[in-house]
Amino acid sequence: MTRKISMKEAVNEALDQEMQRDPTVVVMGEDIVGGTGSPGEDDAWGGVLGVTKGLYAKHGDRLMDTPLSESAYIGAAIGAATCGLRPVAELMFVDFMGVCLDEIFNQGAKFRYMFGGKVETPVVIRAMCGAGFRAAAQHSQMLTPVFTHIPGLKVVCPSNAYDTKGLLAQSIRDNDPVIFLEHKNLYAHESDVPEESYTIPFGEAAVLREGKSATVATYGQTVHRSVEAAETLAKDGVDVEVIDLRTLSPIDNDTVIESVEKTGRLVCVDEANPRCSIASDVSATVAQEAFGALKAPIQMVTAPHTPVPFSPALEDLYIPTADGIADAVRKTMAA
Amino acid sequence: MSEQIIPIVMPKWGLSMQEGRLSVWHVKEGDVIEPGQEIMDVETEKIANAVEAADGGLLRRRVAQEDMVYPVRALLGVLAPVEVSDAEIDVYVAGFEMPQADEEEEEQAPAYLFVETPAGRLRYAERGSEGDAIVLVHGFGGDLDNWLFNIDALAAGGRVYAIDLPGHGQSAKTADGGIVGLVDALSGFTDAVDIGAAHFVGHSLGGAISAMLALKDPGKVKSLTFVDAAGLGEEINSTYIDGFIAAESRRELKPVIEHLFADKALVSRQMIDDLLKYKRLDGVDEALGSISASAFGGGVQSAVLADQITRSGIPVLVIWGEDDAIIPVSHAEAVAGAKIEIIVGVGHMPQMEAAGQVNDLIRDFLDAV
Numbered sequence: 001m002t003r004k005i006s007m008k009e010a011v012n013e014a015l016d017q018e019m020q021r022d023p024t025v026v027v028m029g030e031d032i033v034g035g036t037g038s039p040g041e042d043d044a045w046g047g048v049l050g051v052t053k054g055l056y057a058k059h060g061d062r063l064m065d066t067p068l069s070e071s072a073y074i075g076a077a078i079g080a081a082t083c084g085l086r087p088v089a090e091l092m093f094v095d096f097m098g099v100c101l102d103e104i105f106n107q108g109a110k111f112r113y114m115f116g117g118k119v120e121t122p123v124v125i126r127a128m129c130g131a132g133f134r135a136a137a138q139h140s141q142m143l144t145p146v147f148t149h150i151p152g153l154k155v156v157c158p159s160n161a162y163d164t165k166g167l168l169a170q171s172i173r174d175n176d177p178v179i180f181l182e183h184k185n186l187y188a189h190e191s192d193v194p195e196e197s198y199t200i201p202f203g204e205a206a207v208l209r210e211g212k213s214a215t216v217a218t219y220g221q222t223v224h225r226s227v228e229a230a231e232t233l234a235k236d237g238v239d240v241e242v243i244d245l246r247t248l249s250p251i252d253n254d255t256v257i258e259s260v261e262k263t264g265r266l267v268c269v270d271e272a273n274p275r276c277s278i279a280s281d282v283s284a285t286v287a288q289e290a291f292g293a294l295k296a297p298i299q300m301v302t303a304p305h306t307p308v309p310f311s312p313a314l315e316d317l318y319i320p321t322a323d324g325i326a327d328a329v330r331k332t333m334a335a
Numbered sequence: 336m337s338e339q340i341i342p343i344v345m346p347k348w349g350l351s352m353q354e355g356r357l358s359v360w361h362v363k364e365g366d367v368i369e370p371g372q373e374i375m376d377v378e379t380e381k382i383a384n385a386v387e388a389a390d391g392g393l394l395r396r397r398v399a400q401e402d403m404v405y406p407v408r409a410l411l412g413v414l415a416p417v418e419v420s421d422a423e424i425d426v427y428v429a430g431f432e433m434p435q436a437d438e439e440e441e442e443q444a445p446a447y448l449f450v451e452t453p454a455g456r457l458r459y460a461e462r463g464s465e466g467d468a469i470v471l472v473h474g475f476g477g478d479l480d481n482w483l484f485n486i487d488a489l490a491a492g493g494r495v496y497a498i499d500l501p502g503h504g505q506s507a508k509t510a511d512g513g514i515v516g517l518v519d520a521l522s523g524f525t526d527a528v529d530i531g532a533a534h535f536v537g538h539s540l541g542g543a544i545s546a547m548l549a550l551k552d553p554g555k556v557k558s559l560t561f562v563d564a565a566g567l568g569e570e571i572n573s574t575y576i577d578g579f580i581a582a583e584s585r586r587e588l589k590p591v592i593e594h595l596f597a598d599k600a601l602v603s604r605q606m607i608d609d610l611l612k613y614k615r616l617d618g619v620d621e622a623l624g625s626i627s628a629s630a631f632g633g634g635v636q637s638a639v640l641a642d643q644i645t646r647s648g649i650p651v652l653v654i655w656g657e658d659d660a661i662i663p664v665s666h667a668e669a670v671a672g673a674k675i676e677i678i679v680g681v682g683h684m685p686q687m688e689a690a691g692q693v694n695d696l697i698r699d700f701l702d703a704v
Binding site: 162194196197198199200204 | 447449456458505508583584585604608612615616617618
């Protein structure tokens with residue numbers, strides 16, 4: 001049956017069900033079980049925000065608290081994946097990828113290619129991403145474009161609990177390295193989720209709202225802000241189609257292009273910094289593949305090219321807002 | 336004079352409907368409307384459909400605009416005889432208060448119920464409190480929401496139950512026993528909910544299952560209504576069945592689902608998305624494969640029960656969409672002695688495409704049984 005759960009609960013449920021389904025699934029990361037500073041009882045922490053809490057009680061030693069060395073345990077997870085396990089490693093904040101990037105992009109992403117297809121690397125690296133949590137410049141970044149730049153990695157960034165559960169199950173069952181990015185500002189967001197296991201294929205965008213006037217393509221937290229902008233614009237008779245890309249590698253360009261062929265106008269919204277972003281990537285693809293369909297220049301709404309500010313007032317200005325998205329749509333309509 | 340004014344309001348189709356978009360008016364001010372006439376098209380998240388007039392009369396005012404969204408029970412139009420003045424209609428429209436939902440009723444009637452049966456946990460919906468039991472049984476790949484335009488209308492004349500068969504909707508996703516297992520599950524459901532003998536309305540595969548239950552356990556089945564039903568002949572569109580099982584994306588599923596309707600515009604994005612969500616649950620494709628192999632193996636229906644049903648003497652109503660692309664309309668003639676109703680201009684889903692007509696036919700039939 002279906003009931004409402006939060007995105008945080010959806011992550012936990014997907015991990016739990018995949019561990020039940022497949023004994024080779026293991027979970028590892030910093031403080032995901034007891035944690036180094038915890039009072040000592042098992043399962044005290046369940047990760048910094050408690051996402052994995054309860055799993056140790058059910059699955060015991062298939063969950064491992066690792067030393068505070070991303071390079072060591074991400075490397076171990078990628079190595080274990082080549083030897084028969086399906087590890088899910090939690091990188092805590094995606095901002096920490098710098099210390100284990102060689103393991104991700106030079107090892108995990110390359111094995112299948114360099115060993116002539118004889119090696120598979122079914123590893124999932126989960127990490128929190130995104131701004132709005134008052135967590136400052138080193139814990140708030142949206143680094144999706146860094147990963148989409150690297151061939152051999154699959155990159156997922158869901159916006160709701162339903163997609164989170166199905167895409168995480170798909171990530172675990174997939175035979176390639178998957179970077180699974182969870183926007184920490186959405187952990188409490190609830191939606192209807194079946195109790196049963198299910199998967200959502202990669203490379204399939206979701207059309208959250210159909211419209212004829214303009215297309216907004218986005219992912220993660222800004223999906224909700226784009227829907228809010230669309231609702232505001234609908235009152236003025238502007239009928240916006242909102243596309244949640246859901247997976248960024250592979251990316252569903254077909255759905256975006258099909259939509260632009262109908263609307264003739266595109267706004268790309270991205271919480272990442274603007275240069276070489278998902279927004280610029282989608283914009284370039286549409287400009288190349290569907291130039292004839294465009295009635296106006298493509299608009300991009302992104303974070304500015306700055307670190308994420310710690311000042312709450314500035315952080316709120318940093319993330320694309322519903323008002324900013326609505327303004328960009330109006331600009332395409334006026335052109 | 337205001338007692339002569341009859342409001343036309345936004346209908347409520349199914350429990351989840353909060354609002355609808357009026358896409359087009361089919362009648363204009365000054366037209367005389369017959370009850371049952373299609374007066375406008377409304378789109379909801381789930382489906383687009385024509386709205387049939389509940390009352391007849393002279394359409395004096397189109398209050399609602401095309402392409403606008405209105406909440407359920409909002410005033411869309413006004414019927415009134417010529418004697419009522421425009422000023423009186425103005426006053427009526429200005430003073431119209433949306434009737435509130437019967438809160439007590441909504442609290443007492445949860446959207447869906449679940450019951451443990453030997454076939455696993457099954458979901459069902461229940462409406463109405465008095466009269467004979469009526470059980471609505473969906474077809475292959477369907478669920479109880481296939482009856483969203485029927486369940487409330489039929490509840491005026493009986494206790495109505497709509498079930499999700501095993502492997503379908505939100506019921507248990509095991510369907511090991513194929514079609515026989517579904518018959519046992521339906522039988523187990525009537526026991527678990529303690530329905531007693533009931534009238535069964537079966538759509539497509541649900542018709543075959545209801546017929547098999549009637550033959551196996553005649554005491555449970557007071558009458559059979561077949562809606563574009565399986566079980567009455569050998570032919571079946573196996574391209575549809577196989578395509579439904581194989582489809583993995585919107586692009587693959589949409590053309591398959593369009594086979595179901597004469598009016599392809601009824602297939603909304605939400606309908607396809609909901610079906611994909613269902614198909615992507617672990618176990619569903621296996622369950623559908625098992626059911627299909629036992630019911631439609633080799634592209635032929637395995638159970639042809641028309642003659643047995645005739646001999647059983649059980650009262651039968653057959654309703655069929657003339658343009659059915661899944662099971663040929665000729666099967667409607669298979670049960671000798673049955674009351675047969677062919678509905679023109681609709682496909683395999685007359686309970687959705689011509690809901691008002693189907694509801695009337697079933698009510699009249701059950702009144703006469």
